[in-house]
Amino acid sequence: MGMLKEIWLDFFKSERNADDWWTRKKALLKKREAEIVRIEGNGEIFRKVRYENEMEYAYLLHVTFLTKQQDVFHMEEQVIPYEFQLVDGEITNHKQIPPEIQKRSKQPIVPEQSVENEDLRFSYDRLAAVQYAERWWNSYNPEYRKFDVDCTNYVSQCLHAGGAPMRGAPVRDQGWWYQGDNWSFSWAVAHSLRWYLSGSAEGLQGKEVENAETLIPGDVICYDFEGDGRWDHNTIVVAKDSHNMPLVNAHTDNSRNRYWSYEDSRAWTPNTQYKFFRIGE
Structure with missing residues (x-):
């Protein structure tokens, strides 16, 4: 060393x-x-x-x-x-070494949102989500699979630790869930979680907001580094800086208390687009 x-x-x-x-x-x-x-x-x-x-x-x-x-x-x-x-x-x-970003497909997967006969409500425990994010930011919970591109899997685990209920199993393009050695696309694929958060009407939901400064710990930021409509990366807000801007944790290139914009990342480009989601509202 x-x-x-x-x-x-x-x-x-x-x-x-x-x-x-x-x-x-x-x-x-x-x-x-x-x-x-x-x-x-x-x-x-x-x-x-x-x-x-x-x-x-x-x-x-x-x-x-x-x-x-x-x-x-x-x-x-x-x-x-x-x-x-x-x-x-x-x-x-x-x-x-060049950063790993979410592997792209020609037809990005957008999960189906409709699930019959389910009425899932939850109270989001932001503190529990942030505590989980801090506990596992640079290690891997053995209860879950570790992915080469692990950012979305990590954020999903944080959200679940905050009480977000799973739904949709065992159909991989439906809902948001992890079960045994199987999981929904929205659990582990950045593009899929971005669209799940904006489309879900029950259980885990995200309310899109305009500005990063309105986010609070436990919320989620999605990144499209190329600006081409295919979403590459997700982070979870864990703190705010002196200007009331989010600091985030993430996996893949493991980071803690990183400034939310990622302008110091080699994956970042001037075309980068963001989506900001308040969770549980």
């Missing part, structure tokens, strides 16, 4: 190798009138491949930012995948 920390710090300090993640991060902090007080990072290797005269390493960098905004401090955490090659003792091709 010490070796990885030294490798990453050398990479981070090198203007020659600086990637746009840090550039975007600084720009977003300036926009928020915030500054980094302290930054720390540790790495964990998850893949190691040996060739004739080189080693290829992939590791997860757990980076922690202590930021100050006005007189309020926030602790933001991200887990970012990096890779590099070690050739004859020299480090080469050190770079961030």
